[in-house]
Amino acid sequence: MSNTGSTASAPDPRGAHAVPRLALTAGDPAGIGPDLLIAMARQHGHAQRVAIADPDVLEARARELGEPLRLIHFDPERPRAITPAHTLEILPVPVATPVVAGTLDPANAEHVLALLATAAAGCLDGTFEAMVTGPVHKGVINRAGIAFSGHTEWLAERAGAPMPVMLLATEGLRVALVTTHLPLRAVPDAISADRLEAVTRVLHHDLQRDFGIADPVIAVCGLNPHAGEDGVLGREEIEIITPTLDRLREAGMRLRGPLPADTAFTPRALHGVDAVLAMYHDQGLPVLKHAGFGSAINVTLGLPFIRTSVDHGTALDLAGTGRAEVGSFQAAERLAETLAARAAARRSTPRA
Template structure:
């Protein structure tokens, strides 16, 4: 399979949630064909059929889309065999290929069963293997229920509790640090710190953390977005970017010295700017990405410009990973009403990044 035609791989995540629903919705509408690439989906094929029937009964889709099933349940999946699947062996009428990973027990929409958590983790393991050996062009992750994996005693590679997709792929890839970026049509926002209590953020704003974040953003904007000279704006930590030290000294002591290293090296990046003025149309019109110091500094602004259209990206991995920006929505599973907009946008961004990475 040529690099231009490598599949996009969707992990449906928690089977009791809406991961399968949104895939079926896009497939039923014919939207999976918009990307001119094969679509591979990790799921339990039997559960997918049940979910399709439920969505038909709920009036959410008119008929079940056609898919092709490949069993990959063995502990040692033959990745080379998957890599060699010629496109002509895929039924032209199939909207997607299911990489069938059976659940341990029957799936009931909206009802978490931790007996199926190992299947969720298995999806991620297979996705990582397929991405790192370049069988697929990108991973697009559906929502999972972290609490279910924790309750099932699923561990990360380092033996700690399962804390999310990002940490899983980071450890599996041997990365010391990755960067969370959220993006929509209005802006792209990367974060120096992510899920920390507000009181713990200042201590995490170190020169090394800022420097690594900036470098990862620069590298991925070049390699995965095809921007040779990305334009980057950086938020200060404190109100008014510290007001010359009167409202905090992190900008003077930590952030700006690091940013000046990049400026001196010819990178098109700002010094620390007040967040309340950085996120205005005048500044955003002239930047490709914003780096915010913490989660609720950057993401509320971004999501106010398009919550349903927002895509979660992990920068710094050796492959492309995008994600829907919503949870499992257990109350909607199998009942209709789940929006597939975020999945569509995540697929679109993954496809664009995959195409641009071929020419960068």
Template sequence: MTVTLPIALSCGDPSGIGTELAWLARQALGAAVPFFWIGDPAHLPPGTPYAVIAAPAEAQAVAMDVLPVLAHPFPHAAPPGQPDLRNAAAVIAVLERAVALVQAGEASALCTLPISKKVLKDGAGFAFPGHTEFLAHLAGVDRVVMMLACPELRVVPTTIHIPLSEVPRTLTPALLEETIRITEAGLIRDCGIARPRIAVAGLNPHAGEGGVMGAEEGAWIAPLIARLAAEGMAISGPMPPDTMFHRAARARYDVAVCMYHDQALIPIKTVDFDGGVNVTLGLPFIRTSPDHGTAFDIAGQGIANPSSLVAALRMAQDMAASRGA
């Protein structure tokens, strides 16, 4: 199905590299992936050709060498690399506006440029660990799953932004099962994979090696996987984490469900550091994001790499087509 609605691109922190990446992505994609940027035009790099639109539907009438902008005024300037706490509330408001547009059917998907969680917390009392949790809150969803994806690998961390010492008590059979089920449903609905092949990593070295290096695999991870397989799910594991990410192993599954943050993110950032995309599964709308941060240290220097944003916009378009959005 051809996607006709444009993608909403939220500005993220305007002092980061997001303002540069929006125009670079427009140059790279042209008419292939229609999108519009939501933010303050005054924050765009000097000389950026842009056209202010009144509604998302106008985005596709804008010339391909011009950035369509849905203007959202901010209270203060945004010098590159110098985040201003006084802009924090406006960053949050842009996200709320973008979600409202997608939910209203005016945009096919949401792609988010990076925010600074510390800036939002210090400047506006932001009470969420990050984008993912805030979007779930706006959507009224209790639980979502973070997936990182590139052409060669998809990974899902079951526990995310918590200290490693907290992983064993946070990781429960219920949490792992819910993560696996949301992942399977997301790949079916958003990626067009009729029967996703799911590989589950072990928690311990060598997946516990028969209980010698940890008991969780034998006690409940393997039985959970066996029960889901008996239901008809294409699932395997628990697999030794140190041997499941080489090229031949990756060919045997569509997604790897991992137990904690670095177990998932180190492999994908090694395989494709510049092209990885952050996807939120379990939302009623599509959300993708480049897999990097605000990069305040290089903002304004003209060296930002748009590869991850370009990949995120393309993936959002593909997922929207899969949903029929």
């Protein structure tokens, strides 16, 4: 690692608080996460970027890609400054075993989770305003004997958040999920009135607070084909979904549905809608990713800190090739900056 004693750049003239400090996690070191961090470092950003990664992995990958990369040891006591081009500040987390781009190794599963734990701890103690996460591979973490269903659930447990909500967003479309990483056969049993109400409340609250939408309109999908078709194709809409939505409407929320999922994403149905709430992962996300794959963003709502992420996986076949596309990571960083600025504005606004 080079230039360990240098500062990142001159302090931003707008003042230290105008520079958000973001933790960028590398994800699985065998995937494209290191490539994405290196690609992010190519250009001057608007934040202080702190890579949570193994510096040796980043430097080796940069050499493999033929990219210049300057790493600076992160010092939280140093004045905040926008990170210049071809530079990352780094908070080192060493890998357990040597990394080969494109080849997963369960021996590094603990390293991957240590990246997340380091970033989350920094967000909780105020060192970072937000974390932007690179892609991990759930399968290799589980093969290491660690139960792991995804960032959303893991971060919520770490932060003590009772109801995390996965929201993916792209231009003109936001999709949140009632259930996340479950086998399809487990989905109906997971959709209870309590869970649906809690998820909808978190979504409504965070659309107002984080996205600045004063009175959000949320379209809610049914679970069954044709939203159950009056009970002929399933009774979840009659017994759970509709009564829950009615209670929330009485509380003042503007909710549409339950809607048949096969028409809920048509332009007419989406007109005036701020977010769609889908019942399960593959009900809503294929549409979202078709609309914006490569530029969409994953946001975890319901956490006590800001977390955004890429909308894709580790792309092992692209690791170390120079062909990884950085658009989703860039969009995730931009949204993290925006949400951090809104949070700072809320903190600085005197309460009545």
